[in-house]
């Protein structure tokens with residue numbers, strides 16, 4: 001099922017951007033885990049739209065409501081079901097291009113797969129809004145990892161190929177021109193115990209990648225020295241081992257904390273590439289799917305000129321979920 005991920009702990013995302021609600025069912029969590037709802041809400045607020053000049057003007061509180069699975073702030077062994085009501089739905093924004101697929105979005109492939117039955121408003125189950133329930137499950141996983149001494153921190157590394165403070169100018173420039181930009185988020189997992197993961201298909205890279213590729217607009221991921229490492233010699237890319245106070249570490253961390261799919265105890269480091277937001281107000285070419293007529297399209301709905309700032313907690317959430325699931329296994 002497309003909305004379900006996890007081995008020992010299963011996260012199932014449901015809803016559409018313009019349905020009554022979006023939400024998540026989390027199955028397999030041990031009973032008695034304390035969940036700090038206020039902290040979880042604060043985590044979700046980092047992803048919420050409408051907070052800054054870079055994000056969509058779709059303002060929604062994204063208030064999490066637990067329907068089941070929690071008793072007095074602790075898991076009770078029953079599956080958790082949590083929802084977020086969609087309170088700011090403007091279906092009319094999408095009326096003009098109901099049969100005209102937005103370039104770069106999932107409208108065309110959704111139509112090919114689901115035909116006239118597809119939900120035509122707001123990106124439906126392909127919308128960036130589906131990352132809110134990811135943050136519920138991932139936020140809960142993060143709280144449990146923190147207790148185990150594992151911290152996950154992501155940050156913006158690049159926007160439109162630029163690093164440093166001036167990268168935000170790239171978003172402002174694109175917005176002014178009715179355009180959008182992409183970027184890269186870097187994530188670090190510290191406090192990771194040695195020996196988690198497995199060879200081949202059970203490797204940490206594969207498990208994190210599967211989680212991360214569930215985030216809409218993700219187009220690439222690299223671990224440790226990644227693509228740059230492929231240009232180096234082994235003598236530069238290998239990380240020498242040293243013993244410090246009886247603990248074996250590596251001098252450098254080109255391996256990004258993973259060797260043979262298994263954690264080495266060094267920080268797990270990976271970078272995620274996001275494409276530019278598909279919906280832009282500049283004129284683009286498309287085709288009316290009913291008449292096959294070529295048409296011009298201008299998208300004047302509510303859209304982020306850059307997805308990257310809002311995606312930072314989502315990367316943390318999906319990484320946390322993958323790691324917590326592996327640890328619970």
Ligand SMILES: Cc1cc2nc3c(=O)[nH]c(=O)nc-3n(C[C@H](O)[C@H](O)[C@H](O)COP(=O)(O)O)c2cc1C
Pocket residue numbers: 056104105106123126127128129131215216217218275277278279302303304307310311314
């Ligand atoms: C947090 C977040 C917000 C997003 N907001 C928008 C948006 O406002 N407009 C848009 O066209 N796409 C947005 N997207 C991206 C689309 O959902 C995504 O590009 C589309 O579903 C096609 O999937 P793909 O890019 O993975 O192929 C957002 C993605 C994320 C993660």
